[in-house]
Amino acid sequence: MTSRCLLRAIAPALAALVVTGPMAASPSPPDLPALLDEYAAGGDRAIRRVELLGDDTAIEMRLDWATLGRAWIERDASDRPRRLFVAAAFALETEAILVERGLWSRSASRKIKEKGKESTVRCNGACVISWARGLFVERGAPDAAEHAWWIASVALAQGVRDTRFLLPPPAPSATESNLAIAARLGQVPNTTTLGHLAAALTRFPNDPQFRLAKVVAASARFEITTDAAPRSPGTGNGTSDMALPNIVVISRASGAAPAVPVRPTSAQVNRARYAELPGILSDFEAIAGDATAGIGVRTEARIRLGYLHWATGDSARALAALTLAAESAPSADLRYLADYLAGVAHESLGDAAAATAAYEAALTARPHSQSASIKLAVLRQLHGDAAGAQAIAQETLDRRPNDADPWRLFLYGHYPQLPALLAEIRLQVPR
Amino acid sequence: MRRVTPWIASALAVLLGAGAFAQAQAPTFRATTSTVVVNVNVRRGNAVVANLTADDFRLTDNGAPQQIESVSIETMPIDVTLFLDTSGSTSGKRDEMQRDVQSVVTMLGRDDRLRMLTIGDAVEVALPWVPAGTTVTAKFPVVGGISLVNDALAFGLAHRAAPGRRHLVVGMTDRQDCGSAISASQVLELAGRTEAMLYLVDYSGGGDSVPYRVRSCTPRAAAGGVRIIDEAAARTGGMVRDQSFWFRAASIAKAFRTILADFRQSYVLRYSPAGTQVRGWHAVVVTVPAFPAATIRARQGYFVD
Numbered sequence: 001m002t003s004r005c006l007l008r009a010i011a012p013a014l015a016a017l018v019v020t021g022p023m024a025a026s027p028s029p030p031d032l033p034a035l036l037d038e039y040a041a042g043g044d045r046a047i048r049r050v051e052l053l054g055d056d057t058a059i060e061m062r063l064d065w066a067t068l069g070r071a072w073i074e075r076d077a078s079d080r081p082r083r084l085f086v087a088a089a090f091a092l093e094t095e096a097i098l099v100e101r102g103l104w105s106r107s108a109s110r111k112i113k114e115k116g117k118e119s120t121v122r123c124n125g126a127c128v129i130s131w132a133r134g135l136f137v138e139r140g141a142p143d144a145a146e147h148a149w150w151i152a153s154v155a156l157a158q159g160v161r162d163t164r165f166l167l168p169p170p171a172p173s174a175t176e177s178n179l180a181i182a183a184r185l186g187q188v189p190n191t192t193t194l195g196h197l198a199a200a201l202t203r204f205p206n207d208p209q210f211r212l213a214k215v216v217a218a219s220a221r222f223e224i225t226t227d228a229a230p231r232s233p234g235t236g237n238g239t240s241d242m243a244l245p246n247i248v249v250i251s252r253a254s255g256a257a258p259a260v261p262v263r264p265t266s267a268q269v270n271r272a273r274y275a276e277l278p279g280i281l282s283d284f285e286a287i288a289g290d291a292t293a294g295i296g297v298r299t300e301a302r303i304r305l306g307y308l309h310w311a312t313g314d315s316a317r318a319l320a321a322l323t324l325a326a327e328s329a330p331s332a333d334l335r336y337l338a339d340y341l342a343g344v345a346h347e348s349l350g351d352a353a354a355a356t357a358a359y360e361a362a363l364t365a366r367p368h369s370q371s372a373s374i375k376l377a378v379l380r381q382l383h384g385d386a387a388g389a390q391a392i393a394q395e396t397l398d399r400r401p402n403d404a405d406p407w408r409l410f411l412y413g414h415y416p417q418l419p420a421l422l423a424e425i426r427l428q429v430p431r
Numbered sequence: 432m433r434r435v436t437p438w439i440a441s442a443l444a445v446l447l448g449a450g451a452f453a454q455a456q457a458p459t460f461r462a463t464t465s466t467v468v469v470n471v472n473v474r475r476g477n478a479v480v481a482n483l484t485a486d487d488f489r490l491t492d493n494g495a496p497q498q499i500e501s502v503s504i505e506t507m508p509i510d511v512t513l514f515l516d517t518s519g520s521t522s523g524k525r526d527e528m529q530r531d532v533q534s535v536v537t538m539l540g541r542d543d544r545l546r547m548l549t550i551g552d553a554v555e556v557a558l559p560w561v562p563a564g565t566t567v568t569a570k571f572p573v574v575g576g577i578s579l580v581n582d583a584l585a586f587g588l589a590h591r592a593a594p595g596r597r598h599l600v601v602g603m604t605d606r607q608d609c610g611s612a613i614s615a616s617q618v619l620e621l622a623g624r625t626e627a628m629l630y631l632v633d634y635s636g637g638g639d640s641v642p643y644r645v646r647s648c649t650p651r652a653a654a655g656g657v658r659i660i661d662e663a664a665a666r667t668g669g670m671v672r673d674q675s676f677w678f679r680a681a682s683i684a685k686a687f688r689t690i691l692a693d694f695r696q697s698y699v700l701r702y703s704p705a706g707t708q709v710r711g712w713h714a715v716v717v718t719v720p721a722f723p724a725a726t727i728r729a730r731q732g733y734f735v736d
Contacts, residue, residue, distance in 0.1 A: 370553045371612040374582050377589050378617055381624055384736035386591055393589035397548075397556050404552055408577070411610065 033072040062123040084139040091132040126165040145428035152421035158413025166217040168195040208293035215283040315345040333406040335365040371407035470668040471729040495706040508542035512587040516604030518578035532569040534684035539563035581611035598627035603634040615659035622663035629669040668730035
């Protein structure tokens, strides 16, 4: 091919590139006020634009909230309450996009000058959500729309297991310092000394959903492991090793932190943290028995109580809580979880027949869910029914459910419901 | 080939009945009740020791010497379950994984077949059972924050090849589990109840370059989980190809070729257990007295439930 032919061949592509520009691959820095206008007008265009941003550009936008976002809010005093809500909602939606890319913790940084002195402001996902929640204080009395926002923001933080953000931080972190700077500059209200859930409870005192989320976050500091010491071949009797529970304390609040075994090897090291467990258990019990809480909240509290009892080696109490939860579960997912975890507890007690029945009950609530199916298949195989195990395994692989396994949802907190929660918030935006 | 576990279960039903009296008899196998299959690999250095016969092997079942009924270098068709760990920690090798799947399929024998399992938010069938020679296209995402290694191995080991076929499970994985319903110890127990051979390739290339969308890595496997999974492979007569210099330069296709050759060069011993207790763990020990310096890798035993 001659160079002229080659040029002719690639000319249309070059022309298309020139016309369309490199937007998709390398978008221009976002114009936050314009995005807020679009979002306030309704529709998904503003969201789509953020989705097209490169990681660095999207992160950079975090630093614009306190300045450009604030300016957009103040642009029309008569529309201020609505603008406060729109800004908070859009901030949450953009952070949800960044979380899906794994960018919650990554900070944008910018040098600023204050009284001639230069300093660096950094802002990550927690920083943006903290800024956004402060807008509600300015907006006035809490309402249903604000409640929906808090529920969604808690779900987001549960998804990234950021307990440092959800609960009162033990010490000022970099994020708090940065926000303190911003607060001094009058750019954000200084609410950052509170954990996110404590802040939610100042807006909605005694709200059962936030109380439950607070205890869930506290329990998320304990990382549950599925395994224990291997049995020697000569002692195998077909039951699982879950009779030796293992619970570890994570030394930092994030789920990715190094785990230090508490039981049975390093109890002294983490005794203080481990001592929190009884309080967490009683908090779960209190919510489970709170008649003012909705049945969904009470059932989830019972399920999480049961799981924690199991993890601490008390399978009998676990079963008591899980049985109650199964009886009262208002949804298939909660029913599934209660029965699935009851199966796990039965296994720990060495009762394979009861475990099998519990897993089968779970699958009645949510057919073909993989966690109970593989548990059932393994139980069958460990008790001599290899053909039955194969049939279950093959059928499970063949019929992949369309929706996520409730057991996985349990591990993510309420994060899997985030798209629905965000949709609810959009409906609350006054147009 | 007859299967041990269901056959023994049937035999137990006859021999023991359902009562405590029967259990108290401490029954033993009769020579005709079942056949146990043991895969054995015999090597001197890197070379396979060939042309061995039944008389060359000594086999004990829970310490009781057994009569080996047949020895063969198997030509039976193979069911291959290939498990590719597509969690975040292996993300750097995704392109290689997708490219090499076709090469792997071309290595199969005429009547062999293969399926491929991967990990997403669940264990997934990236490729259903396909016969040798099939043109395949495997596309799969790499998912960070969750790594259902144990569940995938349990699904793999649950498959029973049809009579006249063998089952090879190859796991390309770093064995770092998080989020599985099944524990490593349960995988180990399953390994004592399968006739499949489990080979693992320490596949940790690429690091955790896929950021966690959300941190779902809980419950995570306790420390020691990797060792337990490795023990499971050894129990089946398989092995772990670690991150040796050999593998760092090797592709999935090359690693698979080596494993397939190792599997095909294994002797398959069959015997009917005699003079040993029925229930529980049966430790199997194989030796080749004529080659005392040989390296022998064999199924380490089996459970009777």
